[in-house]
Amino acid sequence: MKYYRSHVLVCAGTGCVASKSLAVKRALQEEIVKHNLGDEVLVVGTGCNGFCAAGPVMVVYPEGIFYQRLKPEDMPQLVAEHLLQGRPVERLMFTDPARKKTVPRMHDISFFGLQELRALRNRGIIDAEKIEDYIARSGYFAVARALMEMTPEQIIGQMKESGLRGRGGAGFSTGMKWEFAAKARGEIKYALCNGDEGDPGAFMDRSILEADPHVVLEGMTIAAKAIGAHQGYIYVRAEYPLAVSRLRIAISQAREYGLLGTDIMGSGFDFDVEIYQGAGAFVCGEETALMTSLEGKRGMPRPRPPFPAHQGLWKKPTILNNVETYANVPPIILNGAAWFNRLGTEGSKGTKVFAVTGAINNIGLVEVPMGTPLRTIIYDIGGGIPNRRKLKAVQMGGPSGGCIPESLIDTPVDYESITKTGAIMGSGGMVVIDETACMVNIAKFFLEFTQDESCGKCTPCRTGTKVMLDILKNICAGKGTEGDVETLEDLSVTIKNASLCGLGQTAPNPVLTTIRYFRDEYDAHIRDKICPAVSCTDLIKFEVVSDLCKKCGKCAKACPVMAIKWEKGQVAFIDKQICTRCKTCIATCPFRAIA
Amino acid sequence: MARMNREELEKTKQRHQALINVREGTARARVVVHMGPCGIAAGARPVLLALIRELEARDISDVVVTISDCAGQCSQEPVVTVYCGAEQPVVYAKVSEETAREIFIQHVLGGKVLDRLKIEEGTGR
Helix, strand or coil: CCCCCEEEEEECCHHHHHCCHHHHHHHHHHHHHHCCCCCCEEEEEECCCCCHHHCCCEEEECCCEEECCCCHHHHHHHHHHHHHHCCCCHHHEEEECCCCEEECEHHHCHHHHCCCCCCCCCCCCCCCCCHHHHHHCCCCHHHHHHHHHCCHHHHHHHHHHHCCECCCCCCCEHHHHHHHHHHCCCCCCEEEEEECCCCCCCCHHHHHHHHCHHHHHHHHHHHHHHHCCCEEEEEEECCCHHHHHHHHHHHHHHHHCCCCECCHHHCCCCEEEEEEEECCCHHHHCHHHHHHHHCCCCCCCCCCCCCCCCCCHHHCCEEEEEHHHHHHHHHHHHHCHHHHCCCECCCCECEEEEEEEECCCCCEEEEEECCCEHHHHHHHHCCCCCCCCCEEEEEECHHHCEEEEHHHCCCECCHHHHHHHCCCCCCCEEEEEECCCCHHHHHHHHHHHHHHHCCCCCHHHHHHHHHHHHHHHHHHCCCCCCCHHHHHHHHHHHHHHHCCCHHHHHCCHHHHHHHHHHHHHHHHHHHHCCCCCCCCHHHCCCCECCCCCCCCCHHHHHCCCCCEECCCCCCCEECCCCCCCCCHHHHHCCCCCEC | CCCCCHHHHHHHHHHCHHHHHHHHCCCCEEEEEECCHHHHHHCHHHHHHHHHHHHHHCCCCCEEEEEECCCCCHHHCCCEEEEECCCCCEEECCCCHHHHHHHHHHHHHCCCCCCCCECCCCCCC
């Protein structure tokens, strides 16, 4: 067997590819050939490593040295020093911003060190396009056990005991879901995978599909055995071309090895999987809409009951689980339910993956045990807020979720505690918001999204969100009137109670949570016609506050229409005749002296 | 490609175990060839390649052969350090292709430290 003394794992996830990691990989390979090291050094393109903010990233094993923000020009030095002479290149390493020290090894970087990888256990360590890499990490051993040694009842028993809950948003018990479908009568049943990740800012499912596609196939096969399905579909959005192509490769490899298809591993069990590409409608993440879309019709939800476990795809008993849920299944079968539920809280077992983004230093993908305080994720793993700004809120759960204010930063992240704040766990989107953001505007942003994505089938969602959005637009434009907040609250209750599906039932959440925690900002907009965060353009006076102005002149230099008069040692002055209200000066001023 | 059954799966996993050992640090032993300019000049590369050939020929998957920079004992190059489990690392000096093979078989595989090739610890000789 060929042995390579150095393995260079270059991240080829979507984030790093966007920052040109493929050019870095090409330059690396050229240098390796130049130094005649092709026989000793193995270069692998992996799925998402998780530390997207530092991309393009690379890890060199066996030392485990982490390199970041790489350019093709860095490769000659990296090869000549590290790969040829065993001398790691310090200038390309990660610097801890707090201690101002370079941290050579990946596992010593707090972003990685504090994570607990289960659903992401193969990220960045295997070649996503090689089934052998997956097998070397005990891949398909869980399927072997489930098909040869376990009855459907035993599989479902393990799943129920593990306490695994759906990672797509609603958090329903996976074992119960499987049990309903297993008990449903019918010759033909289906096992589906929901890869229609629609929340703005969420990218954990894409990451798993890109980095470890086989784990989803393995999880689906186990589910199929549990409920008695022989056909599965993965519904994945067409905007994820890399995920789709890696899935295709994985499916064909699994078929070749007899791990999908007829008589899997000689067990007599048949199961195959097809990919269905969705066009990216947010509502198709809802289970009944997804199934309608799979049937070739316009993706719209339908009332439940009947539940999909009894009448789902083509009116046959069907289960639908999210990508991350399936990624948790093989290790549960392999290591047992007790191993899984050792981590987590009373009602939320295991780990959860979060896509941490927004006003935070370490943007990326984070997997932590359920119950980890929000503070740990934001400050210890996420590295805090950039530009010396203050944290204002954390938006969780996407358009269906809500804003958790800074005062609740010690909330443990589990289903129950997050629901108590008015937000939801959702699929794990976590958008960090700093003091420069206006909370009314944030609520407006999310409502614009749900309003746009509402399928139009039921009136409360179609019309209700439109009326709410109009009120929010008025408030932000300085046309709010007394009683608007109460109207928003009234409408929210009706929309939540009367909408047909989850989209409408949760759409008011961002509005309700911002009213609950940031009522003063709504009142300032409505009564005083002021936007305290200086964000809503219509409410900004575009005047320099002389007490705060440090006379640095940065605003004058940044103004694209030269509307700002400034001389050394003088407070700046904005000429409103020339000013186009573009807000460049506000973004530039380090002292927030423009109001 | 052969259809998988339990045995085939196990065999495939074994065959690719070396891959994972290099990346996860799960190997039983680690053999480090010091590759500073001094080491390379003294012939560290042929030593490294000889060790890799031994590993491949014997299909060993639980030992990692790798490189590191100058060990600070330039007069003794090529220098090879062997880390076996929790034992104290052993530093060998003036290693040739021939003695590299001997170290690999006797020490890494057999567990017997070769005293005649070992540098006395701390003296740098």
